[in-house]
Amino acid sequence: MENQAAKELLYKMADDALIIGHRNSEWTGIGPMLEEDISFSSMAQDKIGHSWALFKILNKLGENEPDIVAFTRNAEQFHNCQMVEFPIGEYNFSLVRHFFFDLAEYHRYEMLEDSSLGDLAQLARKIKGEIKYHVLHAKTWMKNLGNSTEEAVSRLQGSLNELYPMALGMFEPSPFEDQIVSDGIFGGESELMSKWRSSVMEIIDQTQLELNIDGDWNPLYGGRSGVHTEHLQPLLDEMSEVVRTDPAAEW
């Protein structure tokens, strides 16, 4: 059942990208500055494109067409981590989420560049180049705001503390963890998490922010197996509403 391990990985990656893409597109028109408005919209478009490319690989492995998979499943059939489904909140919440998420994505795609699943390896090499800009954006703003006014620093600090346990949910181990590693498809969540933690700390250490990564954190698990907050279903309803009212809407 090699496919099953690959599918689990592809679904959670695709769902993460799809959901955070739709969340971040909510900043369109309301960003704190025009540049940030454009950045979040542009990154959202990238993410939705990435989810589509992943759904296409799933389609080749025997799953339904991308638009069916994206717009007709219910919340309990989604495998995104819970972090990405929360409403956009204040700008500092969305920024810290973007920082945690994109650093993880970057390392995930980097690890997948030589995946034994050829289509995924090819896609990873391409996407890694794009995510560099997302990471660049996140790091720049974390460093800017993390070294600015007392108020900005304290707001960011609040979001860091709130989001860190949610972010750990990105690395919820899969039931296929051993298999996916031994099949050479992916190096595994725990290796990914350790790369991610060093990259996170490298930036935090250049700011006035603090994060005790060895603290007693309680990771927000569940998303990978279809357990979600009350925020996901309304978002999915909204997404498929757009498709129903405008079947030609392009993503």
Add this chain to the structure above:
Amino acid sequence: MVDPGTIDPKILDILQEVKDPEIPTISLLDLGVITEVRIGENEQVRVEMTPTFVGCPAMDYMKRDVENKLEQNGYSDFEVNVSLEKPWTTNNITERGKKALKEHGLAPPPHLEKIVDIDILENVKCPYCESDNTELQTPFGPTLCRSMHFCHSCKQAFEQFKPL
């Protein structure tokens, strides 16, 4: 960049007429989105294409454009295929392509070495006045391919076709 090899140069001339839908001064050949043109079995024309960005919304449109152009020029047996086999980078843009970007008011991308860092987006040469007294505003622009900058010399905002 497409290696002209042994293909009939007429096909390349025809394809040269297919332009980017967002930047009509540059052809898809010069942009590097068409990665290969060859003649397959039974004289079939085979065109390989690859998206600039994975989420590029214009990819299907560009593919249809290439198909239509071939059809209009009397080719009936052709296949246009989109894949990531030869992933696009801005290094694939030809010299003629870079000039075409500039004509459109876009700063052409610098040749990209391995590492993308913030400085590759800093002090981009202004396409209007050639000054490098410019500042990055955001690595994202109105389309996925662009970053936004401001020129302190001529006080104009401009966009760069960003290196990927």
